[in-house]
Every structure is written in C-alpha cells, then in structure tokens.
Amino acid sequence: MSEKSIRVENLIKNFGEGESLVEVIDGASFSIDKGELVALTAPSGAGKTTLLMMIGCVEEPTSGTIYLGDEKVYDNKWLTKETRKIRREKIGFIFQAHHLIPFLTVLENVTLVPQTNGISKKDSEKDAMELLKYFEISDKANATSAQLSGGQNQRVSIARALANKPEIILADEPTAALDLKRSVDVVKMLKKIAVDQNVAVVIVTHDEAMYPLCDRIIKIENKKVISTEVNS
Amino acid sequence: MINLAQKDIAHSLGKFIVTSMGVGMLLGIVLIMIGVYRGMIVDAQILLNDLDVDLWVVQEDTLGPFAEASRIHESLKETLRAIDGVDKAGALTFQNIQLPATPKPVRVVAVGFDPHGSFNAIKPERIIAGRTLQRSHYEIVVTDKTGFKVGETIKLGRNNFKVVGITKGTVSSGGDSLVYISLKDAQELQFSYSNNRIRNDKARGIINRDSHMVNTIVASLKPGYSNDMVANAIRRFKHKSVYTKAEQKTILTKNLVEKSSKQIGMFTAILVAVSTIIIALIIYTMTLEKMKEISIMKLIGIPNSLIIKMVVQETLLLAFIAFIFGNIFAYLIYDKFPKRVVLEMPDAWMLLIVIIVFAILSSLIGVKKVISADPAAAIGG
Ligand SMILES: Nc1ncnc2c1ncn2[C@@H]1O[C@H](COP(=O)(O)OP(=O)(O)O)[C@@H](O)[C@H]1O
Ligand SMILES: [Mg+2]
Numbered sequence: 001m002s003e004k005s006i007r008v009e010n011l012i013k014n015f016g017e018g019e020s021l022v023e024v025i026d027g028a029s030f031s032i033d034k035g036e037l038v039a040l041t042a043p044s045g046a047g048k049t050t051l052l053m054m055i056g057c058v059e060e061p062t063s064g065t066i067y068l069g070d071e072k073v074y075d076n077k078w079l080t081k082e083t084r085k086i087r088r089e090k091i092g093f094i095f096q097a098h099h100l101i102p103f104l105t106v107l108e109n110v111t112l113v114p115q116t117n118g119i120s121k122k123d124s125e126k127d128a129m130e131l132l133k134y135f136e137i138s139d140k141a142n143a144t145s146a147q148l149s150g151g152q153n154q155r156v157s158i159a160r161a162l163a164n165k166p167e168i169i170l171a172d173e174p175t176a177a178l179d180l181k182r183s184v185d186v187v188k189m190l191k192k193i194a195v196d197q198n199v200a201v202v203i204v205t206h207d208e209a210m211y212p213l214c215d216r217i218i219k220i221e222n223k224k225v226i227s228t229e230v231n232s
Numbered sequence: 233m234i235n236l237a238q239k240d241i242a243h244s245l246g247k248f249i250v251t252s253m254g255v256g257m258l259l260g261i262v263l264i265m266i267g268v269y270r271g272m273i274v275d276a277q278i279l280l281n282d283l284d285v286d287l288w289v290v291q292e293d294t295l296g297p298f299a300e301a302s303r304i305h306e307s308l309k310e311t312l313r314a315i316d317g318v319d320k321a322g323a324l325t326f327q328n329i330q331l332p333a334t335p336k337p338v339r340v341v342a343v344g345f346d347p348h349g350s351f352n353a354i355k356p357e358r359i360i361a362g363r364t365l366q367r368s369h370y371e372i373v374v375t376d377k378t379g380f381k382v383g384e385t386i387k388l389g390r391n392n393f394k395v396v397g398i399t400k401g402t403v404s405s406g407g408d409s410l411v412y413i414s415l416k417d418a419q420e421l422q423f424s425y426s427n428n429r430i431r432n433d434k435a436r437g438i439i440n441r442d443s444h445m446v447n448t449i450v451a452s453l454k455p456g457y458s459n460d461m462v463a464n465a466i467r468r469f470k471h472k473s474v475y476t477k478a479e480q481k482t483i484l485t486k487n488l489v490e491k492s493s494k495q496i497g498m499f500t501a502i503l504v505a506v507s508t509i510i511i512a513l514i515i516y517t518m519t520l521e522k523m524k525e526i527s528i529m530k531l532i533g534i535p536n537s538l539i540i541k542m543v544v545q546e547t548l549l550l551a552f553i554a555f556i557f558g559n560i561f562a563y564l565i566y567d568k569f570p571k572r573v574v575l576e577m578p579d580a581w582m583l584l585i586v587i588i589v590f591a592i593l594s595s596l597i598g599v600k601k602v603i604s605a606d607p608a609a610a611i612g613g
Contacts, residue, residue: 049611058531088533095611099528110233113532115233144243160532172611192400217484 007031011064026223032200037107042220057083092161094171100145107141131159171203219228237545256557263562271572276405276484283573285450288475297447298405317457323446327419341404344418373397376410394429512594519598527610547595553576
C-alpha cells in the first residue's frame with residue numbers, strides 16, 4: 001500500500017455569488033500517491049488551474065477537505081494562517097512560462113526558496129548546483145533569465161521547483177509551449193523525478209501524446225473529477 | 233539570505249542612479265534655499281559686527297537705521313559724549329547709490345563715516361588692497377565685487393571720488409555690496425540739493441536747508457557701565473530710540489529677515505513636498521513594474537516581509553543616494569550665486585532626517601501594493 005501524498009474529499013469551488021455565481025468544481029474526491037505522475041486534463045476553462053491552485057494552497061476552496069501528506073491543511077477553511085509556509089516547504093510549482101525572477105541569477109532563483117526556509121547559503125548553493133548539473137545548465141549559474149534560451153529557462157524553472165525538496169510538484173501546462181520531442185523529455189523527466197524523489201507530480205496537459213507517460217489521468221467533466229488508470 | 237533590493241538595483245543600476253540624481257538635484261536646491269536664508273542672516277549682521285559699537289541712537293519711534301529710515305542731527309554726537317558712561321560717539325550715514333560701472337551701474341550701499349572720528353567703519357582685516365579713508369573728501373573704499381580697482385575714479389553726484397581701498401566680504405544688511413565714503417561727502421550726497429533746486433527753494437522762501445543730518449549716532453561705553461542703563465538714560469533725556477547691539481541684531485535678524493525667511497521657508501517646504509511626491513511616485517512605479525515578480529514570489533511562498541523589505545530598502549537607498557547627490561550638487565553651485573549662500577551641516581542632517589521619514593512614509597504605498605498583490609494573478613490567463 002503506497003503512501004498518499006495528496007488527498008482531496010468533497011472539494012467544492014465556486015466563484016462569485018448570487019447572480020454571478022460560477023460553479024467550477026462540484027465535489028471532487030481523489031488521492032494521489034507519492035511517486036505517482038498524474039495528468040490533469042479538461043477543456044479550457046473547466047477548472048484545471050483552479051483545482052491545481054487549491055491543492056497548492058493558493059486558491060481557497062469553497063468547502064471540502066485537503067490533506068497534503070499527513071497534514072490536513074483545509075477543512076472548510078485553511079487550518080493554518082501561513083499557507084505560504086506550506087507552499088515553500090512542501091510544494092514545487094512549474095508553469096507554462098518560466099516565471100523566473102529577472103533580477104536574480106539562475107543560482108539565486110533556485111536558492112531563493114530554500115534560503116527562505118532557513119537553509120544556509122552554502123548548502124542551498126551546493127544543492128542548487130547539483131540540480132543545475134542534472135539539468136545540464138550549471139555553466140549558466142550566474143546568468144540571468146534574459147541571457148538564456150526558452151528551453152534553458154524552462155529547465156531552470158524545474159530546478160527551482162525541486163530546490164526545496166518538495167513532497168508535491170504541481171505543473172500547470174509545462175509543455176504547452178514546447179514541441180513534441182521536448183514535451184516528451186519534460187514529462188519523462190518529471191516521471192523520473194517522481195520515482196527518484198518519491199514525490200507526487202500533477203501535470204496539467206491537453207496533449208494526449210503525454211498520457212501514456214503518466215500513471216493516471218484525472219479529468220474534470222461537468223464539474224466532477226474522474227480518475228482513469230493508464231494501462232499501457 | 234539573498235538581498236532582493238540589492239539584486240534588483242544592481243540589475244537596473246543606471247536607471248536607479250539617474251533617478252537618484254534627479255531627486256538629488258531637487259534636494260540640492262532645497263539645501264541652496266536654506267543656504268540663501270543662512271546667508272541672509274550672516275549678511276544682515278556683517279555691518280553690525282564690523283562696527284562693533286555698544287549703542288545705536290536713531291530717530292524717535294523708528295527701528296533705524298537698517299530696518300527703517302532714520303534722520304537725526306549730527307550734533308547729538310556731542311551731547312551723547314556728555315552722558316555718563318559714554319566713552320566715544322560717532323555719526324554714520326547709510327544710503328543706496330548706483331555706482332556708474334560698465335556695462336551697467338552697480339547698486340551699492342554707501343556707508344558714511346568720519347575718517348578722523350572715533351569709529352572706523354572699515355575693519356582693517358577686511359581691506360585686501362589699498363587703505364582705509366584718510367581724507368575728509370573725495371576718497372572711496374569699495375567692496376571687491378563692485379569690480380573697481382585702487383586708483384580708479386568714480387563720479388558720484390557732482391564730484392569725482394578716488395578709489396583708495398578695496399574690501400572683501402562687506403555687504404549691507406540687504407546683501408548689497410558696501411562702499412565707504414567720508415561723512416561729509418555722504419551728507420552732501422544725501423542731503424544737499426542741486427543748484428537748480430536751491431535756487432527754486434530760495435524763490436519759494438525756503439532757505440538754508442540743514443545738511444548736518446545723519447542716520448544714526450553710535451556710541452561705545454566706558455568699562456563698567458551696562459548697555460541697558462546708559463540706553464535708558466539717553467531715551468529719557470533725548471527722546472530718541474536707542475538700541476543695544478543685541479537689540480539691533482534682533483531687529484536685523486527678526487524684523488528684516490523674517491519676511492524673507494517665511495518666503496524661503498515656503499519655497500523649501502514646497503520643494504520638500506515635491507521631492508517626497510516624486511520619491512513616492514518613483515517607488516510606486518518601481519513596485520508596479522515588479523508586480524509580476526512579486527506575485528510569483530508570493531506564489532512560490534516567499535513571505536511578505538522579505539518583499540516589503542526589498543521595497544523599503546530600495547526607497548531608503550534612493551533617498552540616501554539622492555541626499556548625497558543633493559549635497560554634491562549644492563556644494564558645486566553654491567558659490568555661483570550673486571548673494572551669499574551658507575551651507576551648514578546641521579541643515580543637511582535635518583533634511584536627511586525629513587527625507588528619510590517621508591521616504592519611509594511613501595514606501596508604504598509600495599508596501600500596500602505588495603500586500604494586495606494576488607499570487608494567482610502571476611499565472612493568470
Ligand atoms: N478569480 C476568478 N473569479 C471568477 N471566476 C474565475 C476566477 N478564476 C477562474 N475563474 C473561472 O473559473 C473557471 C475555471 O478557470 P481555470 O481554472 O483557469 O480553467 P482552466 O485552467 O481549466 O483553463 C473559468 O470559467 C474561469 O472563468
Ligand atoms: Mg489554466
């Protein structure tokens with residue numbers, strides 16, 4: 001029996017109220033194991049980002065329960081004032097755009113969150129350099145994002161998401177801007193990370209070509225969440 | 233921990249420095265304004281300090297001779313000498329005249345004193361060329377800023393005056409250059425009339441205008457006498473206004489400079505307000521430009537305190553660098569001004585404190601932006 005990394009029960013999310021009420025998620029219940037790579041897919045506007053941001057303690061749900069690892073973080077309300085602390089300690093975020101801080105170097109971008117978590121400059125830089133080596137970009141450690149190519153920036157942003165040794169990686173359409181070969185590379189890399197680091201990885205993608213690389217597909221249909229195993 | 237302010241500034245250093253220089257120039261002008269005021273106070277007292285007498289006797293109910301016009305008869309000098317405690321007494325005149333210089337006339341204040349009298353209005357250490365007045369007629373000592381040289385002649389009224397000496401740093405209470413002429417010449421210039429006027433007056437039956445008038449009689453006291461006591465004695469018997477040196481100083485610095493100080497104070501306050509608004513605007517735009525990065529940082533879990541620290545540190549650094557530039561700017565240009573500008577460190581420190589306080593307040597605008605930034609907005613769309 002594998003360990004649960006994310007567990008969501010009866011999660012509901014509405015935007016607005018009264019006339020302008022928009023129901024996005026209406027009672028989602030699912031769980032994701034450590035080491036598992038899950039694709040989250042649905043048509044545009046169906047609520048993928050919203051769901052991801054609720055798991056990531058960024059967007060507050062309307063009601064329900066969220067567990068991250070052993071910790072219950074949401075039970076009809078946030079159970080901690082410091083959701084940002086959960087984010088920087090447990091979660092790695094990857095986006096479609098690299099969203100690196102332009103006035104920081106590659107190395108500073110990757111060490112910012114670990115240093116905020118209290119890791120020393122020396123240790124965080126040592127860890128970061130290992131990650132950058134893994135992504136074959138350690139020679140650019142002192143460059144800024146403006147000096148890197150799109151692919152290089154994307155790799156740095158993945159390194160940043162891993163730098164705080166997260167329990168969960170949430171990736172919102174990380175391959176949307178990439179060609180097929182690069183997309184496959186990124187997803188394979190995330191699968192390897194999921195296994196090697198024993199973390200749960202959720203990636204939002206429309207690209208059916210990615211499905212065989214994932215362990216499971218979670219779909220949002222009519223505001224409900226449906227989970228299907230991938231048998232490849 | 234990574235210092236975000238330092239990294240951000242280093243990333244756009246040129247822009248940051250140019251911006252600080254701009255604000256610095258404003259602060260430099262603030263310092264110059266304060267310096268103009270300080271200069272006025274110094275100027276106002278130069279003549280008073282050069283003369284260094286104990287009592288000033290002027291026309292009754294006037295604040296003369298500097299703040300108000302005063303006319304008084306020269307013979308009062310002899311009467312004063314008879315008063316118990318008075319050591320020496322002398323007559324002085326002050327008048328605005330135009331020196332016929334090229335390319336255009338120079339406005340100066342002429343001090344008239346008796347070269348053979350008890351007081352020499354020219355402090356010896358002020359003379360940088362030539363000598364003081366020695367004859368009772370047609371000699372003039374001028375301040376270097378008038379541009380005249382020793383040996384030149386200047387036509388004043390009906391007579392030619394020979395420049396016998398040059399002084400440095402001598403100005404009237406209003407900041408105009410001083411020239412010195414003998415009391416007799418001064419009286420003739422101030423109180424005598426043209427031949428035509430005399431003829432006219434005679435025809436109207438006005439004869440023998442008294443030209444033995446002066447603007448003030450000054451006196452120094454014998455040791456052991458108090459200024460106030462002797463001043464009271466003169467007031468009682470002579471129906472004159474009498475001011476001690478200290479009172480004259482108050483008149484000069486308060487009554488004479490007060491209006492100007494309010495004027496300059498207003499200017500300074502407005503400039504400080506403008507500088508503050510500009511700093512606030514700069515910080516606001518600098519924060520606005522970073523909204524995307526701020527949202528991202530919030531999203532990946534960077535606490536507000538770290539981001540706020542960045543905004544506040546950048547504001548403080550901007551204010552401080554602007555202050556340094558302001559001082560450099562002020563010191564580069566202050567002696568180019570026609571009137572005296574006195575830059576004093578305490579004024580600069582005051583300005584620094586005011587600017588830092590206002591900078592902290594204006595950084596709150598940026599801080600508010602940081603707190604309200606939506607982390608989800610970073611990835612919006
Ligand atoms: N802050 C918000 N206020 C109101 N409606 C929102 C907000 N954020 C998202 N929505 C709505 O929620 C729905 C899901 O959005 P989103 O999660 O971004 O979809 P997806 O990522 O699947 O394209 C959309 O209809 C969107 O308009
Ligand atoms: Mg989306």
